[in-house]
Amino acid sequence: MLDIVDTSSLADKVEIILIKFFLDNNLKPGDAIPKEINLAESLGVSRTVIREALLRLRMTGLIESKKKRGAVLANPDLISLLQKTLYPTMMDENTLRDMFEMRLVMEIGMADLIFLRITPEDIKELTEIVKVEPAKADTFLFDIEQEIKFHGKLYEITGNNTLKRFQQMLLPVFKYVHESGILAKKIKGKRFVSHKGIVDIIKKGTPDDLRNAMRSHFENHFQRLF
Numbered sequence: 492m493l494d495i496v497d498t499s500s501l502a503d504k505v506e507i508i509l510i511k512f513f514l515d516n517n518l519k520p521g522d523a524i525p526k527e528i529n530l531a532e533s534l535g536v537s538r539t540v541i542r543e544a545l546l547r548l549r550m551t552g553l554i555e556s557k558k559k560r561g562a563v564l565a566n567p568d569l570i571s572l573l574q575k576t577l578y579p580t581m582m583d584e585n586t587l588r589d590m591f592e593m594r595l596v597m598e599i600g601m602a603d604l605i606f607l608r609i610t611p612e613d614i615k616e617l618t619e620i621v622k623v624e625p626a627k628a629d630t631f632l633f634d635i636e637q638e639i640k641f642h643g644k645l646y647e648i649t650g651n652n653t654l655k656r657f658q659q660m661l662l663p664v665f666k667y668v669h670e671s672g673i674l675a676k677k678i679k680g681k682r683f684v685s686h687k688g689i690v691d692i693i694k695k696g697t698p699d700d701l702r703n704a705m706r707s708h709f710e711n712h713f714q715r716l717f
Contacts, residue, residue, distance in 0.1 A: 492683075493549065501536060501540050502543040502547070504542045504545075505534060505536060505540055505541060505544040506544040506548065508534065509524075509530070509545075510548075510553070513564060514698065516610070518564045519564065520563075520564050520565055520566040521563055521564065522564045522680060523560055523561060523562070523563050524554060524561075524564060525559060526606055527541050527542060527545070527615065528560075542577070543620060545562060550574055550674075550714055551567065551572060552565055552567040552568050552569075553565060553567055554573065566657060570653065570656045570657060570660055573660060575659050577646065577660060577661075577663070577664065579663055579664045579668070581636050582664075587664065587668050589609050589707075590661060590664045590665075590668075591665075591668065593661075594661060594665070594709075595705070595706075595709045597654065597657070597658075598642065598645065598709070599702045599705045599706060599707050600701045601646070601649050601654070602698040602699075602701040603698045604648075604649040604650065604651060604703070605645060605648050605649060605693065605698075605701065606693070606697070606698050606701070608648060608650045609648050609693065613644070613647075613648050614690070614694060616643070616644060617644055617645075617690045617693065620637075620640055620641050620644060620686070621641065621687040621690050622687045623686075624637065624685060624686055624687050635666060635669045635670075637686065638665070639662060639665075639666075641686045641689075642658070643658065643659075646658040649716055670691035683707050684704040684705075684707040684708045684709070685712060686708075688704060688708075689701070689704050689705070689708060692704045696707050
């Protein structure tokens with residue numbers, strides 16, 4: 492048996508060592524990290540290598556520069572990081588379908604938060620949104636702009652900022668899927684829960700009722716995808 496060759500670069504190794512250093516020393520967001528020259532001396536590498544490793548950590552949001560303080564540990568903005576690499580036109584159909592499945596899972600899972608945090612004002616706004624929904628809206632593919640407006644309000648009601656930002660990040664993906672032709676597959680004759688139906692359930696039903704309604708609502712999309 493031959494030993495596996497370590498092909499990682501020196502900067503790769505330093506990056507891993509630095510992350511371990513942050514964890515081992517229980518550093519928190521806002522805590523200063525050692526200066527480049529001190530890190531280079533401690534690790535026995537050049538400042539160029541240290542600088543490259545730190546640049547990678549900045550790009551991933553793990554550290555940031557503060558005036559008069561130098562580099563400090565940051566609170567990583569995971570959504571922002573994902574946004575920088577989310578290009579719907581560069582995704583294959585399997586990945587786009589995965590995104591729709593993820594949306595389904597999230598919106599089914601939001602039911603408890605919606606019932607916990609919804610206000611009479613929210614219900615009034617949802618009711619206004621679905622007023623323009625056509626009469627038999629439970630039999631055809633929903634208008635994309637109406638989808639964004641209605642579901643965006645549901646995310647807002649949860650009061651969870653990460654969920655809201657995640658939905659905003661995924662909007663270009665959903666819009667692209669609707670416009671790309673992936674949803675061209677015809678569906679069987681079946682009635683789905685419309686936006687108005689979802690509002691009625693929020694007014695009179697339970698979280699379990701809402702979860703089941705969401706499954707039916709999204710089946711409209713999934714029959715066109717699979």
